[in-house]
Amino acid sequence: MKTKLIQTLKPTHKITIKQVQSLAILVMNQKEIETMVMEMVQENPLLEIHPDFYQGTVDYDFNQLADNHEKTLTDELLEQINTSKYKNKNCMKAIVYHLDSNGYLQVPLSEIKRATHFPIKDLKEALHHVQTLQPSGVGARDLKECLAIQCKRISIKNQDILLKCIDYLEDLSKGHFNKVAKCLETDEHTIKECLNRIKQCNPKPGAMYSQSIPYLYPEIFVTEEDGNYTIQTKNLSQYLSINQDITDVSDPEVKKYIKQQTKVLQELFASLSKRYSTLHTISTVLFQIQKEHILHDSPLIPCTYKQVGELVSRHPSTVFRSIQNKALQYEHKTILLSSLFTNESKDGLSSDQIKKELNTLIKEENKTRPFSDEQLVQLLKERDITISRRCVSKYREQCRIPNSSRRKIIS
Structure with missing residues (x-):
């Protein structure tokens, strides 16, 4: 060959x-x-x-440039620490640097101790002080602690029941008000009032700030x-x-x-x-x-x-x-x-224009019967804006608007 x-x-x-x-x-x-x-x-x-x-x-x-942007969560907390009268400011700063983008402390204090050599006792005290800063809920180690921090600042007659309701979030989300009321030895009206208060809390207090x-x-x-x-x-x-x-x-x-x-x-x-x-x-x-x-x-x-x-x-x-x-x-x-x-939608509108329409609809909704994403799809369609439910959900989240269940106020 x-x-x-x-x-x-x-x-x-x-x-x-x-x-x-x-x-x-x-x-x-x-x-x-x-x-x-x-x-x-x-x-x-x-x-x-x-x-x-x-x-x-x-x-x-940099001061002028910073005015053009939202503060980061870290900047906001450090500013409060620097102007505070707390003694362990360096311990507080160490904790702030370990918070995630939502404001949670997901790192054990023992790990921060190894990294900074601060005594664990000082770190515990510093964490307590961090949890008193704004936005309320920062420094929490999980969702329940985050809500508890915020609920403690709410002036309400039955605050003890309000704090106990946090342990029954799953039952409350399913509407089992009678069950929770029996467990806490109170009435359904009080439980519903507490749930409305909990819904006013922010489960991600750090998310409202720019990440950088x-x-x-x-x-x-x-x-x-x-x-x-x-x-x-x-x-x-x-x-x-x-x-x-x-x-x-x-x-x-x-x-x-x-x-x-x-x-x-x-x-x-x-x-x-x-x-x-x-x-x-x-x-x-x-x-x-x-x-x-x-x-x-x-x-x-x-x-x-x-x-x-x-x-x-x-x-x-x-x-x-x-x-x-x-x-x-x-x-x-x-x-x-x-x-x-x-980008533009099928109707030639920008995402910015659609978000404004979405905000208007939600702002005008009945808070006791808020629109679901599917209903918002239909309402936008009536305004000659045709987008999918997934897009509505995406734009709603980008506008930092909670879903219908979290927007609902129970009377």
């Missing part, structure tokens, strides 16, 4: 170091660009930074003059150049080194220029689409990465990379670009 060599043409694509650098710079935010440039100054003697570069960099006023503070460094600025809006982008690349005084040398080795470093900088400048051009183009189109939302807080209209990509002649993945961790500033508002994208 004879073997044959057959030559075929097969298209291949090898990504170059230059492309890798370009993609990396595209994703970077303004602060990361500044950090990279400052580090490169130490490595590349040819890089020259004009004095205006330092005027063009972001003013890192994504400090925003705005580099896209919207300005208005005589009704005309201009999109400006901070382009730090215009303040960078190659030091020509160093390039004029005769030594062959030094000349070779300078040539290599010059090429590195030229590729850097090209990547930065492309980044700012792409970001400016995308930001301009995005502002035109979501103008009413940015200026007047109107609901977002449907806008996807694919749609914007088609408008700016870029691949959706390029649009996605370009806007990550980038922020737009208009007057005193700083808006994350990624928050301006939203």
Whole structure:
């Protein structure tokens, strides 16, 4: 059997170091660009930074930036601890750092003791103090303790029965009021009143807070003059150049080194220029689409990465990379670009618009007979919004609205 060599043409694509650098710079935010440039100054003697570069960099006023975002649970608790008169503040802080996103302490105190070397007695006392902080319920080790912490702060005639009802949550959820009433030697009316009080508690006190503070460094600025809006982008690349005084040398080795470093900088400048051009183009189109939302807080209209990509002649993945961790500033508002994208329903509405309709329906419902998710589907359909029950449930949870059984007030 004879073997044959057959030559075929097969298209291949090898990504170059230059492309890798370009993609990396595209994703970077303004602060990361500044950090990279400052580090490169130490490595590349040819890089020259004009004095205006330092005027063009972001003013890192963290207090001002933090105002644009909700506090994290950790920030809220540490602030209360720092202004409190408790003695064991460091023990309290150690416990706060071990709370999960819902505000629960799922780590045993013995484990915190091993990590911090604080005496277990001090940690127990500190935990007690943490459980007195706001939001009520933080520091609990399980759901029952979380509800108990909150119920102890409720002023009610039968508070002892209220606290005992927490041990009968399963029976109460099934409507076995008579059974619980007999066990606690009281009447059904009292049990129903206690259940209504328990429903007012928050089983996840930490969930209302942002899980992290994504400090925003705005580099896209919207300005208005005589009704005309201009999109400006901070382009730090215009303040960078190659030091020509160093390039004029005769030594062959030094000349070779300078040539290599010059090429590195030229590729850097090209990547930065492309980044700012792409970001400016995308930001301009995005502002035109979501103008009413940015200026007047109107609901977002449907806008996807694919749609914007088609408008700016870029691949959706390029649009996605370009806007990550980038922020737009208009007057005193700083808006994350990624928050301006939203999918549309079959009816052409954005998820933001649907959430507003959902909130309105629930706000106007009869609290003794709240709408189920299935009923909400039908009510939205009457408003020409067709979505599935699963979508209703998802949007409701995103709006932090409990289900119908938890919204129900028993008379």
